Amino acid sequence: GKVEFCLGTEEMHMPTPPDLSQENFRVFSSVEKSKLPSSQLGLVISSYYQTIDVLQTSNQRSLKVQSLHSLGSLLLFADKKRAAFKCWSQALDDIFRKPDVLHNWKEFGTSLPGAPSSSSPPGFKDYSEEFLSKFGIWGCLQAAMITAKIAQFIKTANVKKRINCCILSALLFQSLLRTTLPHPKAERNYAQYEITQLLPGIELFSDKFRADICSVIASLYYVIRELHYAKYNLIVLPLLALYQYFVSVICQDIVRNLEARILKIEILIDLGFFSEAFYELFQIYHGKNMPCAIPAGYKATMKVKLLPRGFCPV
Known part of the structure; x- marks a missing residue:
């Protein structure tokens, strides 16, 4: 049949979303939406x-x-x-x-001394637990993404300020690991640690306006790469564990999972953790801890074994 539209008719916007089962689709706007000019x-x-x-x-x-x-x-x-x-x-x-947080965040209350290492910034202190207690999960996540974006898009010319923003973002992301679950506190303990459950009972990405999974992953990966380039490798280990949880458990993304694990091997080698790096390489080679390629609820297709030509079963 022939489809015709009423060119003189305009769509009237109602306070509630339309019921598509009752939609007549008589105007162009009901089947096609143009981008905002x-x-x-x-x-x-x-x-x-x-x-x-x-x-x-x-x-x-x-x-x-x-x-x-x-x-x-x-x-x-x-x-x-x-x-x-x-x-x-x-x-x-x-x-x-607090005003002017980007310059004064190191003066925020008390702090916990971080693990001493040449791969940590001078005088590095762990504020992540206090951040979590003061701002909560959503506040830390919002602040982590914002500081990562400031580092990536604003502080492009000043390396020192950019790294300072990345360190703040890293501590805010680490706050997600300071919940009731007994995640390790020392950075080096994340060399072989994998997160299987982050926040039980909380749908972290249920509201995309509060926490969009794509933005979180992009911001977190930028911070990881930037701190790795600056040789702050020990701080990166907890962030890599968090990133692998997001891309593997939540997104089921095999490509990003492999990308993160290869980067982790580079970081472990830079830190001198050669046995841990070899173990990670061994895991990748044997396909261990990979995201499931088949979504939940789907049945895997049965593999049919082909018999040799001329074989006749009894």
Whole structure:
């Protein structure tokens, strides 16, 4: 049959999503959605600013941080780096409830001495437990992603400031390992440690606006690579365990799993952990601890063994 559309009819937006089972699909907008034109980007940005003001007035700090985070990403897309940096810095200050966090985070309360190693920054201290107790899981995760983005997109010319942001992001990511589960505290203990369960009873990525799995993985991997290039390899080991958990257990991504494990071998060799590096290489060679290629709920196809030509079973 012939399909025709009513060209003069426009779609009316309702306060609730439409019931697609009752949709007639008579207008183009019901079957095709065009991307937002660049001319409307300013309107979206101004709407974000107004929303943030409302959230500030109503004391919705968590939603305000999420909005500032999203607005910063949008401003970066619009090539407004200074405005993006301002939004992300304000979001960090709201999480920490302290001004100028990027420069003053090392003065945050007490701290725990980290494991001494030449691969750790001078005077390195572990603030991850205190971060978790003060900001909670979602606050640490938001702050970790924001600081990683500042390091990647804003502090591109200043290596010292970029590494400082990456260290802060690493500590915030490590806060996820300071929950009730007995994960190791010393970085070197993660040389052969694999996370099988992170936060029981909590769907970490149930709300993509609060924690988007793609953004988390991208930010975490950037921090891992940057600290590895700067030779802060010991700090990277817990982050690699966390990254492998995300890409293997949650995403079931074989390619990223192998990529992370090969990088882990390089880091272990740089640290002089040769037996651990050989063990990891042995595991990869034999296909151990690989993500399942068949999604849960699917039945594996039965392998049919071909008999030799001319063979006649009795």
